[in-house]
Amino acid sequence: MLKNNDSFITEEMLVKYYELGKKKKEIDLEMNQLKDLFHEYFNKLVGPNDKGEISVNGYKLQRQMRKMEKYNEELTVQRLENLQMNELIQVVKKPDDAKIKSALTLGLLSDKHLEGCIVTTFSPAISVKTLTPR
Numbered sequence: 136m137l138k139n140n141d142s143f144i145t146e147e148m149l150v151k152y153y154e155l156g157k158k159k160k161e162i163d164l165e166m167n168q169l170k171d172l173f174h175e176y177f178n179k180l181v182g183p184n185d186k187g188e189i190s191v192n193g194y195k196l197q198r199q200m201r202k203m204e205k206y207n208e209e210l211t212v213q214r215l216e217n218l219q220m221n222e223l224i225q226v227v228k229k230p231d232d233a234k235i236k237s238a239l240t241l242g243l244l245s246d247k248h249l250e251g252c253i254v255t256t257f258s259p260a261i262s263v264k265t266l267t268p269r
Contacts, residue, residue, distance in 0.1 A: 153263045173198065 177187040177198045188197045215223050230252075238244040 149263050152261075153265065156263065 173196060177185075180189075181187040184200060186198055186200045188195065190196075212224055215221065235244065235249070239246070
């Protein structure tokens with residue numbers, strides 16, 4: 136661990152990061168409001184599920200639509216079972232975290248039973264806050 140006087144992190148860097156974070160939140164909020172207005176405009180102009188395009192003073196605004204389709208799991212599995220096409224159904228085995236925790240709490244399982252089974256991952260996150268109100 137570095138001591139404060141050995142650090143290459145400066146107050147200016149922290150202030151800049153903090154201020155940029157505030158600006159980013161403001162910008163994201165404002166952009167989301169504009170996107171909502173644009174979607175509302177295109178919903179009225181071409182409909183809620185259609186792409187659209189307009190040009191205003193050298194700027195082009197486009198709305199593209201991504202179409203995604205997936206099967207209703209419960210209904211599709213039921214239909215495939217009725218058609219006796221079970222080979223088209225996936226059976227996914229995975230641990231139930233809540234039930235495992237309950238079994239550990241009740242003493243039905245011990246930590247030794249699951250030794251080597253727990254995978255721990257870490258993801259770094261940076262946070263800069265003011266110690267005094269600004």
